[in-house]
């Protein structure tokens with residue numbers, strides 16, 4: 001019965017509980033059964049199959065939501081010192097060029113910056129990205145900054161939307177940023193409206209996106225992302241799902257866009273159209289520009 005439930009979970013979320021992860025699944029299911037006062041796994045399976053609400057609760061219980069502000073600081077340094085200045089130069093030039101064309105941009109048109117945090121847990125990652133971007137841009141008001149932050153766990157998304165963090169968590173944020181972007185509240189602090197405004201949180205299952213569903217809102221249609229953070233998520237997937245996730249993330253990125261992965265998630269075992277940015281000193285990949293078709297000789 002445990003195998004059947006494990007397969008169901010993998011089909012629905014890509015979370016893979018084989019090998020040494022199997023005891024975690026067993027233990028969390030036992031807790032859930034005790035909570036619901038259900039006698040055995042077979043009865044629970046009967047209930048799980050017909051209850052979409054129970055599926056959400058179970059998936060939430062099975063996720064590992066460890067995270068912190070500015071986790072892997074070298075990646076945020078690279079974002080601030082290399083990616084943002086590069087985009088400023090590129091988009092600034094595009095805007096200037098558009099002023100010279102007949103279809104000129106309307107005065108006050110903003111330059112777009114789109115970031116995806118896929119598997120954002122309780123929100124520390126997207127809030128860190130928002131602070132880093134606003135700090136690094138020379139003229140943040142000239143930009144329409146949109147960060148799409150999503151996670152499978154409903155309770156994580158609720159915490160992220162509230163934006164309240166206790167003093168222990170805040171220790172990872174430079175204190176000048178806390179003063180600028182957070183408001184002290186009790187023994188912690190809450191993200192200011194200006195910071196929350198650039199982030200759109202949603203509960204989203206990456207399985208649906210891998211299976212071809214389109215994102216709604218930011219990143220939909222031709223509005224692809226300039227930067228994607230998908231860190232410490234694929235380690236919980238099977239190798240096959242990891243490959244499919246890599247393909248999906250590439251599809252969501254603009255050519256030349258950047259992907260940050262977790263420390264244990266180098267891409268060298270997969271087929272992909274990324275190039276590792278070796279000089280960055282951290283795991284960051286750049287999606288290669290599409291090669292122009294070779295001209296017929």
Ligand SMILES: C[S@@+](CC[C@H](N)C(=O)[O-])C[C@H]1O[C@@H](n2cnc3c(N)ncnc32)[C@H](O)[C@@H]1O
Nearest residue numbers: 013063065066067119121151152205206231232
């Ligand atoms: C260990 S946390 C990583 C958080 C953050 N990215 C970081 O590196 O600090 C992994 C997150 O991935 C989320 N996750 C796992 N499977 C997912 C799926 N199928 N769709 C969306 N999020 C998923 C989990 O809910 C969890 O919050």
